Amino acid sequence: MIAIDHLRHVNAEPARIARERYRAGSIEPTSGVAPGFTQANMIVLPRDWAFDFLLYAQRNPKACPVLDVSDPGSHATMLAPGADLRKDLPLYRIWRDGKLSEETADATAAWAEHSDLVSFLIGCSFTFETPMAEAGIEIRHITDKSNVPMYLTNTPCRPAGRLHGNMVVSMRPIPASRVADAATISGRFPAVHGAPVHVGAPQEIGIEDLSKPEFGDAVRIEPGEVPVFWACGVTPQAAVMASGVPFAITHAPGHMFITDIPDSAYHA
Secondary structure, eight states, rough: OOOHHHHTTTOOOHHHHHHHHTTTTTTEEEEEEESTTTEEEEEEEEEHHHHOOOOOHHHTTTTTOOOEOOOOOOOOTTTTTTTOOOSSOOOOOEEEEEEEEEESSSOHHHHHHHHHHEEEEEOOOOGHHHHHHHOOOOHHHHTTTTOEEEEEEEEEEEBBBBBBEEEEEEEEEEEEGGGGHHHHHHHHHHTTOOOOOSOOGGGGOOOOTTTTTTTOOOOOOOTTTTEEEEEEEHHHHHHHHHHTEEEEEETTTTTOEEEEEEGGGGGO
């Protein structure tokens, strides 16, 4: 596996320090944290639902690019040896019967409710923000120290088993002159959503008001900037809600799992 090969010679201390901070109780959006290390969305499901989700991800790879899948009952991942998926994200969501039950900084108690939970780590668009910033493209939510805005679209995902739902997208305002550059840079990272799915005209994908994201925070859009939309790893949470999944644990939007894998590992 490419991830294991990269772990052999990478000093992942910044990623480990961030995870230790979250395990100790710190809560913060992770965009811009441990730059250069891949971040991941997470959804955790009982084994009975795991195949349905694996098929859902396979059928919707733009929104749900799978980076790792745990063994049933495990809270470990090869993407960060020694990490604990129950404690090392800054904020979790617990779902019951398709409804948000609670948010917590430690999912250990919820994890103990099922002995056969399977964890899916899914690529995150935060991964290509560092190379975009290095190319001189401002990432507005990092500048303004807020969470990335995310929107539920009218674009249906391909159903699988008991799962169905619409795609969620993240949005970044980009100067019109740099949209092609942003698309090219992000397109080099197909394992973490890749190139945008839509540019401009948010109404065409069912977004009526950019100031009211379903997840995250609204951001400034300056004159001459265009809203650019990328497929988002919060899409599984939309499926949980639409499908009435009995039990799930996910990351809170914008609060990712930081892996030991360098972004370059997923550069096509």
